[in-house]
Amino acid sequence: MRFPIPGTNEPHYLTKARHYWNPQWCADDFFLESSNAHLFFFQTVGAVTQVLSLSLTAVLGRITAFLLLAVGWYRLIRVLCPGLWSPLITAWFYLALAAIGNFSGEWIIGGIESKVFAYGFLFLALANACEQNWNRAGIYAGLSITWHPVVGIWALACSLFGLLCLGFLNRARIDRAMTTSCIKTAIPACGYLILCSLPGLVPSVALLIQGNPQDSFAANYIQVFYRLKHHLDPMDFDLFSYLLYAILLVAWLFLVRKESPSFANRFFQCFIIGSVGLAGIGILLGIGPRPASEMPYYAFRMSLLKFYPFRLFDALLPLAFSIALIRLIQQYLFHSATEKAKPDWLTLSLCKTILVVLCLGIFTGTLYSAWNHPPVHKMSLSQRADWIDACEWIQNHTPDDTLFLTPAHTTDFKWYAQRPEYVTFKDCPQDASGIVEWNRRLKYLRKWGQEYYNKGFDDRALQALQQKTGITHLLVKRLGPFTSIDPIYQNRTYKVYQLP
Template identity: 25%
Template sequence: MEETVAAKFRTWVMTQYWLGLIPGLLILIYRDFIPKYLANDATRLVSLRLFYDPSFISHDWLLLAHYDEDRLTILFRAIFAPLWFLTKDGIVIALIARACVWIFLLYVIVRLAKALQLPLFALAIGFFYWVDQGQSLGAGEWIFGDAEGKCLAYGCLFLAIEMLLRNRPRWAAVLCGLAFWFHVPVALWTVLAFYAALLIAERKNFLKGFVIPALITVAVCLPMALIALRYMEVSAPAPAGISIDWLIVMFRNPHHMDPHHFHGWRELVELVVCATLATLSFCVSLGDKKRTFLSLFLFMLLGEFACGVLAREANFLGLLKTYPFRAADVLVFFFACLTLPSLIANLISRVSKPRFAQLQPHGARVTAGAVACALLILPTISIGLMKSDKFFVHQFVTSWVAFANHQQTSYSEMTEWIRLNTPKDTVIIAPPWLNDFTLESERATVVNFGRDPHNGLIVEWYQRYCAMNGGPYHTFGTDTETEVQRHYDFLDAAQVQDIHKRYGGQFYFTKIPRSEPNLQLVHANANYYLYAIKD
């Protein structure tokens, strides 16, 4: 009886795919599920609030220029903007949105793993390794992090692949079109690879297998595609010797768009290895057509990445600003991680040595799991597994303790004072690296690094950003944040006055006490000072 119960329990466990996500989910939770704004949380939440409250920061320069930074993620905004009716606490909204997005993605990955016929141990090992290694290889893309439209776009793509594997191509087509409403750049490159692979895989069933699904996708995404085209039309005269595309690609986003920055040729080789391993790992029971589609899909993504690398060599920056690297960077690595453990299991089960040949199938899988763990994880996880600086355990605990105790920092005290004591149409000269300043103070700023336009308005953004540095930058991308941190607090009185006249900044927020006659102190605390700028 005990053996029967044990066997039933083992069978039950092996069918509960969600259990395989727990190891990786634990890493995600203590890394990223903290009561703080993550990379793009604050800028996304500003957009969500504007969706229901157009009067919010009405004097912001981007709004006055009729720019909407999240116009290309309309459906994401429609889903999560109502959270502002529930609470005005941005941190709480960020956590709720993060949890909802993660739950959806975990659900989708479970469905995809079942459709791929992955063993539970392969899902557990592969997902854990993929999360631990940062979810991508070099271009800085991710799927699990803060709540963004691109996360749901990737979720739609996973569902589309799952539907196709279950012989429901029309539902797959609808989901491909729906992805555009969540995030146009992600949908553009993933859906392009999807249909390029489908074109070859369904060449003998061209009408029903390719044409009809493609028409369905076009019909669903067409309105969003037209909005995207109008968005890209905005232009502006650029400074001498500098192009708009250069500002977007080389100055602001080289960590995502410039393969010279993230060693694109080396990553291309790594992606070839990953795509090859994933192709070898796809379950034979899927059938030739499905395995062909999945393999072609990965190599189409690989081709997009290669086109981006070649475009950089040809200095064709217009292509690079559409993010041709992000999909391959995260998806090829994802499929390789999920499928490689099962390939190792199959290889072990075929070994003819007596000590392996005597293993039962279950024993072979357990052994394969252990070997896969060693091969995948041990060489790449750094020594000092439980160090707080490595795995953010200290940050997780302290941030939640501070949040539960409602501890107020000098920064939050200052933003609260600004919110309560300055006119709503005030424009603040604030540190451009503080992405959450606008959200916390509810006041417009002269410029912010995180709210960068991806069209012609990038020219004015660049000019404003240079003004905060006291002159042109000598670095690129996120390194400019370090550079401006060295200079912003030491802007002289003439530079602050010039920003005030050119861009309307009425207050100067700084960490350094100032004594210039044109700067009048209005509020200060232990770490920050706020000065009114006199004409």
């Protein structure tokens, strides 16, 4: 219920995936014809959209991605937190924390998109790294980069940081033979990593080097301090997020003090510390006066902020805390008692029952929270019904070569209407020139609306709009009134107009 179909980002990803394989579908849509940042996702999942509907593709994609995520989760938790029920209990705790809030808007469980696959492979990579199966870890890390380069590369950086920390801590015990053995092991693992990461890394690097310096500067500013500031600008995060994650961090550091100094534990701890360090760097890069242009070296700082330095910290600190908490419970309830003080069967059963009831209560509370959470489309039930009704009428009664102006902040017009849009706030391209053009289109529509709001949207206003944008149809909620044309369709909430 919390993530109905289409869920978060699914119209954004799946419509572009469908257009990748069938360019005639929603042809001339500005976003769909922009550069493909997540090319591997569009190449693989997009093929399914040619056989199944978008809704069925979302269902199949969720099943596949969440199954991969579950396998990776299970492998990682079993390495770090022994016990048959540990993966399930940590998942309950993690979902409960996710329901409370996050730091920079990052999530893992939701709609289907490339980062869900990336986190699944990341968990598998971490599990194998903790077991020192370096070749498998390299393969899974490379696949994580392929599915989502930002997630995968930051994870690789944190992994290298963890290995360096462990090497520094164990430097007294490292001899020449061990160094030689490590190098021989690392070479094939690095080869697997590079090979498996190329399908996603190459198009991402090509995307970064596109455009001229002027467009790159403008695009960075638009991304960091306007379109994605809720993900990238630490000055935009609310105080509750800082307090929540500060408490989680302090609690996690307290819980891991007495954990066994095994390689798996130490490596994972250093990995999480690496993600904390990235977030700290991000805060230092973003903190300062607003407007951001008053910050010293702000051009350089925003060029680094656009790479999501808070992403792993946001997603994985709750996971680390959940693991540490379950390990503490296991230690004190089942393993820490000496033979003399070993609890009897009744006491042990009572402790287990209390733990099960507590975990089920947390899980039930999380489900209740999800059930009562407002839908991601932020419409009332009647407005939502009217929205889908208008889109379906458009699909059935307008030509394929139309170009629509749609209400601000709508996200799934193409999903239901299957017609191109001139521009939409949600569907922002990821290449520099595309971001600049996206911003120009939004500014023009805002200026056009302000210019004719008091004069009235007459023939002159509609002619100016059509000549400047090529828009042929309007789907409006409050925009208007239009004095020279009548709607060709309307319901309780929305009206559809055809420009003369």
